[in-house]
Amino acid sequence: MAEASVKSFLQRLSSLKLQENEASPGLQDQIQKLKNRVEEIGNFPGEVDTSSKQYEGLVCNWESNLIETVHDANNCIDQYVTKTTSRDGSDQALSILQFRSELEKIDARLAGISRPMSQSNMPSWPTSEAKEEIGESSSTNRVDVIGYGENEMLPTLDPFSPPPFMRHLSLCGHLVDIPDWVCSMEGLTKLTLAYSFLPEEAIYVLQFLPNLKHLNLGGACNSKQINKEFCKVGGFPKLETLRICSRDLVEWTEIEKGAFPSLAFLFFQNCLRLMNLPEGLQYVTTLKELMIVALHPDLERRLKPDGGKENYKIKHIPLIRSSRAKLQKLLL
Structure with missing residues (x-):
């Protein structure tokens, strides 16, 4: 469920530990901004009632967008906190600047995800x-x-x-x-x-x-x-x-x-x-x-x-x- 994924992601953001040389105010502020953005999404569509069948596809699409974004955000954090080694022996990981840039993109995607849609404001095109x-x-x-x-x-x-x-x-x-x-x-x-x-x-x-x-x-x-x-x-x-x-x-x-x-x-x-x-x-x-x-x-x-x-x-x-x-x- 989208709610479970988002709660798990919020817990991960809260537990994300930065090294002293990484803990710049800008990065900390950006992580907090991302947490606030996720929390603002707030309400989640639960299991769709059978009396609202015509809206289930749209709700699934909304949840899919949200879960996909959270999934990509978790991958971004993985790439930042986990160092991998390339063939030439150098460490391969996201730099602070790259990490901040990726977080900005995630935040922009979350901003574009609307709150759960009620039947009264569901978009519909003839x-x-x-x-x-x-x-x-x-x-x-x-x-x-x-x-x-x-x-x-x-x-x-x-x-x-x-x-x-x-x-x-x-x-x-x-x-x-x-x-x-x-x-x-x-x-x-x-x-x-x-x-x-x-x-x-x-x-x-x-x-x-x-x-x-x-x-x-x-x-x-x-x-x-x-x-x-x-x-x-x-x-x-x-x-x-x-x-x-x-x-x-x-x-x-x-x-x-x-x-x-x-x-x-x-x-x-x-x-x-x-x-x-x-x-x-x-x-x-x-x-x-x-x-x-x-x-x-x-x-x-x-x-x-x-x-x-x-x-x-x-x-x-x-x-x-x-x-x-x-x-x-x-x-x-």
Whole structure:
């Protein structure tokens, strides 16, 4: 959950110890500013109520942006506090000036993340204007196409030709298929598909995006199962964060050894019926964190460290967070 990630990050900032020669007032002030910024975000969207289905994709997108930024901030701190040695024997680490510059970028990204959106202020664009919205956004590195809700069909997007510098894409609404031009976006680093309700095989092509780092799937498929074809050996070569929100998903069957070579963060949100984590997850040794929000009690029992039959799949992951699914939601 975003709240847990942010709290953990705040604790890390509070415990960050600087050497005397590093503790310049400027750096200390910048760290404090970053802490204040994170604290200002304040309220977090919890599990989305089933009466608000049309907003779940947007909330997932908001949380994804926040978690992605916190993830990058933690990586920045890692690079600063952990020295690595290059081939010529010299220490490789972020200098104070580089560290301050990176913190400024993180702060700017956090400033651009809005507070949790209530139903009254949720942005919505009529799908009849979706093509126009794409045209207006073509001068930026990001495009968002959002319908009114989960029953809204997006218009045909095939005629659109994405600019080569576009890095982020969000498509929120029903799709017949993933537009062909998506698979040609070699520079794409972040993709959100919400309420697409595609067949599972339609999203298999995403694994071939060479520079995709963050993938957010909020109701992207209407399938009860994810198969190993979702990511074959070498698939998603640079993917770092994978977020799945699905009320239909029951099982992820298998991950081939060698798939997801860069995956660091795996998040299941409101996958209320999820009963099995994939066989082969134990081979994704790059994973730093697993989060399961609304964990089914049967899966919880199988994942327990004291005798859980499937604990071997996750015991290598340094940080595991979960919250139980509410009984009334399981019965829906």
